[in-house]
Amino acid sequence: MSFEGVDPTEVATVAYDVIDGIAWVRFNRPEKRNCMSPRLNRQMMRVLNELEFRDDVGVLVLSGEGTAWSAGMDLQEYFRDTESQGLKGTRGAQAESYGWWRRLRWYQKPTIAMINGWCFGGGYGPLFACDLAFAAEESQFGLSEINWGILPGGGASKVIVELTGFRNSMYHAMMGENVDGKKAAEWGLVNEAIPLAGLKDRVTEVANVLLAKNPVALKATKDAIRRVREMTYDNAEDFLVRAQEAANSFDNTGRKEGIKQFLDDKTYKPGLGAYNKDIKR
Ligand code: ACO
Numbered sequence: 001m002s003f004e005g006v007d008p009t010e011v012a013t014v015a016y017d018v019i020d021g022i023a024w025v026r027f028n029r030p031e032k033r034n035c036m037s038p039r040l041n042r043q044m045m046r047v048l049n050e051l052e053f054r055d056d057v058g059v060l061v062l063s064g065e066g067t068a069w070s071a072g073m074d075l076q077e078y079f080r081d082t083e084s085q086g087l088k089g090t091r092g093a094q095a096e097s098y099g100w101w102r103r104l105r106w107y108q109k110p111t112i113a114m115i116n117g118w119c120f121g122g123g124y125g126p127l128f129a130c131d132l133a134f135a136a137e138e139s140q141f142g143l144s145e146i147n148w149g150i151l152p153g154g155g156a157s158k159v160i161v162e163l164t165g166f167r168n169s170m171y172h173a174m175m176g177e178n179v180d181g182k183k184a185a186e187w188g189l190v191n192e193a194i195p196l197a198g199l200k201d202r203v204t205e206v207a208n209v210l211l212a213k214n215p216v217a218l219k220a221t222k223d224a225i226r227r228v229r230e231m232t233y234d235n236a237e238d239f240l241v242r243a244q245e246a247a248n249s250f251d252n253t254g255r256k257e258g259i260k261q262f263l264d265d266k267t268y269k270p271g272l273g274a275y276n277k278d279i280k281r
Helices: 038-052 075-083 087-105 122-127 156-164 166-175 179-186 196-211 214-228 232-249 254-263
Strands: 013-018 022-027 059-064 069-070 111-115 118-120 132-136 141-143 192-194
Touching: 013 038, 022 038, 022 069, 022 196, 038 075, 038 087, 038 132, 038 166, 059 069, 059 196, 069 111, 069 122, 075 087, 087 122, 111 196, 118 122, 122 156, 132 179, 132 196, 141 179, 156 166, 179 192, 192 196, 214 254
Parallel strands: 022 059, 059 111, 069 118, 111 132, 118 141, 132 192
Antiparallel strands: 013 022
């Protein structure tokens, strides 16, 4: 994709490769610890747009070049420069960053955050937006907002209470102390922490498991898990009936094939793995 007409230095803020069904997307401002500028935010939305419905993309992984995943919002370009343009500048920059995080929360394909290093403040937005998260044990997570004099905005306060308990959230946000990948896993900010040297292999392994599953069922499942968190039991029950019926309108044969391969063909056991979705009758 050429991103025709876009300033090449803006295009360069996000790197990506598609390899064997996995889109490896990377924050690409390593010299600025991948902090998110308005230009990066705009380019990330373009990249998400480009990849979302491509047939050769089954899973999207978001990581960072260099020593950081993302050092949060760019204090110069996101805060100082946009504030100097008045409220219009501030609201415009917020819309661009919140926009791609929202897009990622409801992305068509399964998403994995691969936290390879620093993850601060605004970085919690895309962290929460990804369905799964795997961190290097050596990585560092921080709500550093308090350290420079603001509250954890841009969703970060919401993210921390969604992912971990009240006392951890309060301590993390008020003290401005970092936790490493292991503690982040203990708290529930990520699924697992792995030594950095093995991180990509583990994420590849997880992505390959997802690639083997029914993609319509995966999209329905990830949306269901996000949606039901804020529903009463009765509303969730009703929503899930309708969500499955809606999924059937996109793929009404996959689940029947899944049942057939178990009950009739006896070629797999759903309790132990996925049916072969490549068999079409
Ligand atoms: N905004 C703007 N510039 C940044 C940011 C940022 N969030 N993070 C790093 N940079 C810049 C530095 O100013 C420096 O620029 P320079 O080379 O032109 O001087 C460059 O990136 C490298 O940063 P260093 O601080 O030299 O890198 P180091 O590896 O020593 O430290 C660390 C990394 C700990 C991430 C440090 O850069 C840092 O504290 N960054 C700010 C983290 C933060 O609090 N982010 C904001 C969270 S709040 C929010 O997102 C709303």
